[in-house]
Amino acid sequence: MRLLFLGDMVGKAGRTAVWEQLPGLISDYRLDFVIVNGENAAGGFGITEQIFHATIEAGADVVTTGNHVWDQRDALNFAPREDRFLRPANFPKGTPGKGAGLYIARNGARVMVANIMGRVFMHPELDDPFQAGEQELAACPLGEQADAVVIDFHAEATSEKMCFAHFVDGRASLVVGTHTHQPTADHQILNGGTAYISDAGMCGDYDSSLGMDKEEPLNRFLSKVPKGRFEAANGPATLCGVGVDISDRTGLAERVAPFRRGPRLEETVPSFWA
Ligand SMILES: [Fe+2]
Numbered sequence: 001m002r003l004l005f006l007g008d009m010v011g012k013a014g015r016t017a018v019w020e021q022l023p024g025l026i027s028d029y030r031l032d033f034v035i036v037n038g039e040n041a042a043g044g045f046g047i048t049e050q051i052f053h054a055t056i057e058a059g060a061d062v063v064t065t066g067n068h069v070w071d072q073r074d075a076l077n078f079a080p081r082e083d084r085f086l087r088p089a090n091f092p093k094g095t096p097g098k099g100a101g102l103y104i105a106r107n108g109a110r111v112m113v114a115n116i117m118g119r120v121f122m123h124p125e126l127d128d129p130f131q132a133g134e135q136e137l138a139a140c141p142l143g144e145q146a147d148a149v150v151i152d153f154h155a156e157a158t159s160e161k162m163c164f165a166h167f168v169d170g171r172a173s174l175v176v177g178t179h180t181h182q183p184t185a186d187h188q189i190l191n192g193g194t195a196y197i198s199d200a201g202m203c204g205d206y207d208s209s210l211g212m213d214k215e216e217p218l219n220r221f222l223s224k225v226p227k228g229r230f231e232a233a234n235g236p237a238t239l240c241g242v243g244v245d246i247s248d249r250t251g252l253a254e255r256v257a258p259f260r261r262g263p264r265l266e267e268t269v270p271s272f273w274a
């Protein structure tokens with residue numbers, strides 16, 4: 001099966017680019033399953049119910065999030081009733097919503113998606129992500145209840161992301177890092193067959209600081225005195241993510257490659273999708 005993961009949509013530029021382009025990507029590349037991280041979709045901070053629905057309508061099967069999940073308080077209300085909306089699984093017990101789900105792809109495959117947040121340099125600091133991964137994999141093992149397993153590991157430190165991927169190697173189809181908004185060039189298939197990339201990058205305006213207007217972040221580095229709010233940058237967005245072909249037989253990764261489309265970064269499409 002063929003899966004596309006798109007990194008954090010940032011602001012109006014990011015989300016509209018995803019909404020406009022995703023239907024075409026799904027038909028052009030005959031995608032079986034699409035996951036989009038939406039934690040920054042509302043002005044850079046959180047996601048609203050309306051934005052969530054529009055992303056699903058554009059063709060995303062699941063919307064994942066991260067540390068910004070509750071920035072729009074509305075998410076606390078819709079998270080519990082939206083099966084395709086995930087927040088990190090390692091929030092404390094009793095947190096609204098859920099951190100993993102099982103979904104049916106366009107080719108009929110059962111895809112387990114889990115959203116887990118790292119703890120190194122991350123706020124809030126959640127429960128042990130390794131234990132959370134273990135729990136989600138035990139509840140829905142690859143090759144038994146699931147034909148494919150994707151984990152969006154939302155974290156700052158590449159060491160934590162890499163170690164988590166080694167920890168679940170052979171038990172997941174893909175571990176994809178999110179949160180830094182900068183795509184990395186270390187996509188690979190680990191020894192046990194799990195595809196990995198440290199960060200998918202973002203869907204947003206790259207003429208920015210991580211998708212935000214660059215003026216205020218720069219000001220805070222220079223002066224330490226806030227002059228204004230962080231605002232999402234509104235120039236043309238570049239979509240960033242990763243494409244994976246997953247074996248229908250084993251659920252492990254056969255190929256992995258980055259996906260980038262837009263005016264700012266060098267464009268690339270997985271060669272095995274041609
Ligand atoms: Fe983000």
Ligand SMILES: [Fe+2]
Pocket residue numbers: 039066067068154178179180
């Ligand atoms: Fe984040």
